Amino acid sequence: MRRRMHLAAAILCVALVLPLAAAAVGKATAAAPAAPSAPPNVTAAMAKGGCKAFAALIASSPDAASTYASAAGGGMTVFCPSDDAVAAFAPRYKNLTADGKASLLLFHAVPVYYSPGSLKSNNGVMNTLATDGAAKNYNFTLQNEGNVVTIKTGASGAVARVKATVLDADPVAVYAVDRVVQPVELFKPAPSPTPAPAPAPAADAPKAGKGAHARHRAAPVVADAPGPDADDAPPADQKKDSKKSSAAGVLRSRWFAAALAAVAVASTLA
Template sequence: MERLAGAAVASCMILLLLLVPCAQFQGQPPEAPEEAWAEGQPPEALEDALTMLLSEGGCGAFAALVARTAGVGDTFREQIGSDLGLTILCPDDEAVGAFVPRFHSLTVDEQAGLLLYHGLRMAYSEELHGRVYWLWEVLTLDGEQTLIINHYRGRAILSPWPPSSQNEARITKTVVDDDHLAVYLIDAVLIPTESKKPDFFWDFLGPFLLVIAGLLAL
């Protein structure tokens, strides 16, 4: 019962983020069209809905950073309302706590970029990414940065692309799996690859080698 109740609450929060009234909170759907209802909602309500959703999923520290960093929450909510939706890779509280000193040493732009790096430009359902048995490249919200999803022994492992360090994270829990929003708890903070000049090997041969590696893994 608790799991069903939690899922119902999460669904209502997603509806709020999509600017659709939730009967549980409103009593009855309003007579006015959706646009009029949306105009009457304070920005704080949408911000609180996203923060609560992430916090209840086990990543309250990450949610707090998102709420305090200008533009990040707005970008997440805008992507949730898009046709493709949003995936949030949410580092757990232990991982964020260990990373906070380094986070505060970053510039404002670097802080925003790092947080947006944990958002993917599509709502990847658990079923969808679970079908992938080799390396899979996905776009993040941080410009044109990409991540690699690699399934190994039944676990999804995330790492930057092109590889710049041993930084990687594992998906430990599915928090939300919805058409417009997917949230996964991960065990480490992901660090974007630093910008650099084009590299022939990684930029041109790298994707080809990924395909070969995937075929060999079958």
């Protein structure tokens, strides 16, 4: 009889304790925070959005792949060149060292999440995943003109333009660009623009005369005045003629005198 009473009491206790324990477990489960969701697969998003070649380059570079994977959890914005842009740039990419290739790939991402709206409201210099303090600047300039977002660097490569949004899932955003962005740390800087030549000074405009005829009348041409002896001096030909005339006159006078002398002598003899 006693055993039956003890068994009934135990069953009653279990029946009372079990609901209380289940309620406590339920409260603990509800209070526990939900596990954070894993960041999106950046390279997979690139491949689906027209940047398959660029995603393959990241996967082939261990340094770039690990940096992209770790940066995705803290916030990141990627500017991935299209497949056509990567194909056009392939010869220059092959000439880079392994470190240079990794730096170029990391140069296309910034460690901050920019939604499409915030991207169009930001202008200025931005650090990239390739930036390492003063040792490696690896910065580019983001500019907005209306709905056009461009990326510029000091290198001679053309400006890259944002074409489309590939992924917008906070804390990661991926945008497709039409060119490979070239850092000045790896490529030659753009040449300085040649300054335009200074305009020639304008000639002084002639002063207008009075009346319509004065405006169209040409200025009279004044001849140089002759020297003080120009009017008195005879030409060279006249000087020669004068000398010849004088000589002829002297000869005639001498001949006439001789003739008179001969007549005088003849008269005397007669």
